[in-house]
Amino acid sequence: MQAQTPLRVAAAADLEPILPPILEQFHQATGIRAEATFQASAMLTAQIMNGAPFDVFLSADLGYPKKLIDAGLADAAGTADSSTPITYAKGTLVLWTRKDSPLPPPSLDLLRNPALKRLAIANPDRAPYGRAAVAALTSLKLYDALKPRLATAENIAQAAQFVDSGNADAGLISLTSAMTPHMASSGTWFVIPRDLYPPLEQGAVIVSNTTQRAAVHKLLDYLLSPPIQAQLAKSGLTPVH
Amino acid sequence: MDWQALALTLKLASVTTAILLAIAVPLAALLVLGRSRWLAALEALAALPLVLPPTVLGFFLLVLLGPRTSVGRGITALLGHPLAFSFDGLVVGSVIYSLPFAVQPLVAGFAAVQPNLVDAARLLGAGSVRIVVSLLVPLARRSLVAAAVLSFLHTVGEFGVVLMLGGDIPGATRTLSIVLYNQVENFDYAAANHTAAILLGLSAAALAILYSKGLRRGSAYRA
Secondary structure, X not given: OOOOOOEEEEEEHHHOOOHHHHHHHHHHHHOOOEXXXXXXXXXXXXXXXXXXXXXXXEOOOOHHHHHHHHOOOEEOOOOOOOOOOEEEEEEOEEEEEEOOXXXXXXXXXXXXXXXXXXXXXXXXXXXXXXHHHHHXXXXXXXXXXXXXXXXXXXXXXXXXXXXXXXXXXXXXXXXXXXXXXXXXXXXXXEEOOHHXXXXXXXXXXXXXXXXXXXXXXXHHHHHHOHHHHHHHHHOOOEOOO | OOHHHHHHHHHHXXXXXXXXXXXXXXXXXXXXXXXXXXXXXXXXXXXXXXXXXXXXXXXXXXXXXXOOOHHHHHXXXXXXXXXXXXXXXXXXXXXXXXXXXXXXHHXXXXXXXXXXXXXXXXHOOOOHHHHHHHHHHHHOHHHHHXXXXXXXXXXXXXXXXXXXXXXXXXXXXXXXXXHHHHHHHOOOHHHHHHHHHHHHHHHHHHHHHHHHOOOOOOOOOOO
């Protein structure tokens, strides 16, 4: 057991505040060590396509892991459908403002307020939460009006920095970011109604080159187990069961 | 090819280079000619932007220039708009980020001018400004060109600071390096290759022309 090479987990950046303690508990429970690398899902996908030595990929969406399956580099073998990523959690989009903001508290009305000069979002071309933000604004028929006032961040963590630093008046960010201790103490948020954007399903895939398939399956089962799913819920992710 | 982003990048690099030379020539002259022992600290300070990861530098600037500091509020009141997410903000970030690339070659160039020439100029009654303008700058013109070229290119390739401070706004803060990064991240490798090829081609041509003009022959003596 001690000689085991740690599992290498490629994990979406929104898992950074959540995953390390879970991996530590997994080690306690099973004796299997796992080490996570946090990056934007797009970056991790490009790295795996170019042979990065990961065993498992926990994406912030279903599109990137699906891309890897289609390229023959990853799979979901051992599950009901080996060509569909395993959904392990769902994300939630929130509208966040600082508590000391002169604007009214966050609500859908705030998005229609002309005093909202800068709205931070993540890059809609690749960040799943950015895509959800644009979808929500489009559903509200506000996207065209707000487009010139958007400040686009590279990822959801940076969108949070834009608004937490006071440079943007409000931000459409992830509930996981909003619930980190720092952001929870400096701001308030409004949960964007879920019918305004397609579900933010987060998918996992096994990197096909892994030499530790059995251990990867143990980790995936562990992530989907009721106690860990309950733990995800406390961090701003919605359990899948 | 995003020509708007290319035009914005060239404008940002030109404005930044002009401001940097205006700051770096007197600063480098002070560092070389001055006698105060505080100058070593000043020289160290001018090299510090090299140490921080650019995105972290961008983050500090985002906070410093934002409405939560008195500096940021003062600048906003002065300009009528916040610096973050604006072209002016990128200029401020770029000047700080590229400062060492302007100062270092100039310090090296000015220091290579023979001290007896400076002493002779002083004995003949030249003031510090005259020494810089009529002696150091002409003798160190290769260093001046190097400082300008490095500042310009470093700003063209600047990414982390622009990423943090810019907010990717077309026509205002979306520079070519951001466009290129977005293309790579979106798996649009054909467009990325195209953008990179144009950027590299233009830069290589511009540099070759610059280096062929008078920097090779004759005038290469010293400096």
